[in-house]
Amino acid sequence: MMNQIIAKKKLSENIVKIDIKAAEIMLACKPGHHVFIKMFKESKPLPVVISKVNQHEGVVSLFIHTIGVAQRKLAAMSIGDILFDVSGPSGHSVEIKRYGTVVCAAGGVGIVPLYPIVDAMKAAGNKVIVVLGASSGQYILLKDEMQLLADELIIMTDDGSLGREGMVTDALKQLFYREKVDRVVTSGPIKMIKNSSALTHMFNIPIVATLYSINTDGNSDTGIYRVSVLPNSKYICVDGIDFNAFYPDFETMNNRMGQRLINDYSGNQSYPNHQLVQY
Numbered sequence: 001m002m003n004q005i006i007a008k009k010k011l012s013e014n015i016v017k018i019d020i021k022a023a024e025i026m027l028a029c030k031p032g033h034h035v036f037i038k039m040f041k042e043s044k045p046l047p048v049v050i051s052k053v054n055q056h057e058g059v060v061s062l063f064i065h066t067i068g069v070a071q072r073k074l075a076a077m078s079i080g081d082i083l084f085d086v087s088g089p090s091g092h093s094v095e096i097k098r099y100g101t102v103v104c105a106a107g108g109v110g111i112v113p114l115y116p117i118v119d120a121m122k123a124a125g126n127k128v129i130v131v132l133g134a135s136s137g138q139y140i141l142l143k144d145e146m147q148l149l150a151d152e153l154i155i156m157t158d159d160g161s162l163g164r165e166g167m168v169t170d171a172l173k174q175l176f177y178r179e180k181v182d183r184v185v186t187s188g189p190i191k192m193i194k195n196s197s198a199l200t201h202m203f204n205i206p207i208v209a210t211l212y213s214i215n216t217d218g219n220s221d222t223g224i225y226r227v228s229v230l231p232n233s234k235y236i237c238v239d240g241i242d243f244n245a246f247y248p249d250f251e252t253m254n255n256r257m258g259q260r261l262i263n264d265y266s267g268n269q270s271y272p273n274h275q276l277v278q279y
Contacts, residue, residue, distance in 0.1 A: 003083040015141055016064045016075040022086050023058030030093030031120035038085040039074055046070045049113045063112050098125040100182035103175060105131040105168050105196060110188025111141040113210050117185055118149050127151050131171045137162025169195045176203045
């Protein structure tokens with residue numbers, strides 16, 4: 001039965017993976033796409049990252065990060081439940097090909113939308129180095145899943161409780177000096193993306209930013225989907241979720257999202273924890 005939840009697994013305290021029957025969507029899915037889910041007829045569409053597809057079974061796997069009311073309701077649904085509507089795929093897919101060495105870097109909740117890109121980059125024959133950052137080890141999401149895919153996994157935490165103490169950009173700088181990197185894909189807090197972009201510019205490395213902005217209720221009417229990608233305004237849900245990270249207007253983006261959506265709560269760091277709304 002279409003749109004039926006056929007499997008469910010809790011991956012961590014705040015991440016639930018669900019598999020749904022969605023054969024038509026599955027055929028068109030590419031890394032970087034997302035779907036809009038309406039749990040019930042009266043529900044507002046909730047954007048959710050597509051993590052993986054099973055072409056043989058017509059199944060789409062989704063990561064639900066329980067950061068808001070709507071996400072928690074979706075994560076609480078049971079195997080056998082039928083979603084009122086699943087539409088998509090939406091947005092533009094990430095360009096996947098054999099680049100050589102690809103560094104995929106994410107901070108905080110930005111780890112979730114990066115997973116399918118890591119998977120696809122590896123399948124395309126790239127050497128994939130994954131850098132994950134968070135304020136503390138308990139907020140490093142999908143660590144085991146990333147470990148299985150990556151040629152090298154580097155974990156950075158503000159407090160040094162897991163991996164190395166420091167920021168994602170600290171690890172990137174060391175990597176760029178250590179070996180030739182052909183492409184960077186980054187996802188996470190605006191400040192991290194901005195600093196990563198400046199760093200790659202110094203080393204003349206192409207970078208793509210995953211700007212997956214949603215609010216707690218999945219309501220896209222607040223304007224946070226709009227992002228200025230110079231010289232034009234674009235909409236993340238239509239034109240994204242991936243943009244050349246040399247061009248977004250980070251200052252305007254940060255101001256639009258406000259303190260409710262991004263909170264540099266730890267001084268110089270900017271990794272949201274699981275209680276903050278996704279960037």
